[in-house]
Amino acid sequence: MRTTTWNPRERAAGLVSVITDGWRGEVITPLIPRDPTSPLRSALLNERAERLSELRTLDFRVFTTVRLEEAGTGDHYRIIDRFKSAAEVARPA
Numbered sequence: 001m002r003t004t005t006w007n008p009r010e011r012a013a014g015l016v017s018v019i020t021d022g023w024r025g026e027v028i029t030p031l032i033p034r035d036p037t038s039p040l041r042s043a044l045l046n047e048r049a050e051r052l053s054e055l056r057t058l059d060f061r062v063f064t065t066v067r068l069e070e071a072g073t074g075d076h077y078r079i080i081d082r083f084k085s086a087a088e089v090a091r092p093a
Contacts, residue, residue, distance in 0.1 A: 008040045011043065016028070016030075020083075024084040024085065028079075028080050029048040031078065032077050034075050034077065052083075055083055059085060059086045060085055060086065061083060061086050065081050066079070068080065
């Protein structure tokens with residue numbers, strides 16, 4: 001039987017997703033454990049921060065962040081960051 005090691009960093013990179021149409025989109029960070037000592041929690045929040053930093057570099061700005069409680073046991077939550085291009089944010093309505 002082959003033993004596989006579980007790497008929280010690799011798992012987080014696979015879970016955090018970015019959806020965009022080129023002008024706006026969302027960064028979705030699912031299954032964040034509430035336990036502050038969880039290695040997966042730390043990895044997910046670090047991955048989220050890296051993705052948001054990349055978006056700022058590409059001239060996108062986060063305009064809202066939503067925290068959603070997961071249905072079920074209640075030991076996880078998700079964060080959705082909605083972003084727009086800086087050009088769209090600066091445009092008058």
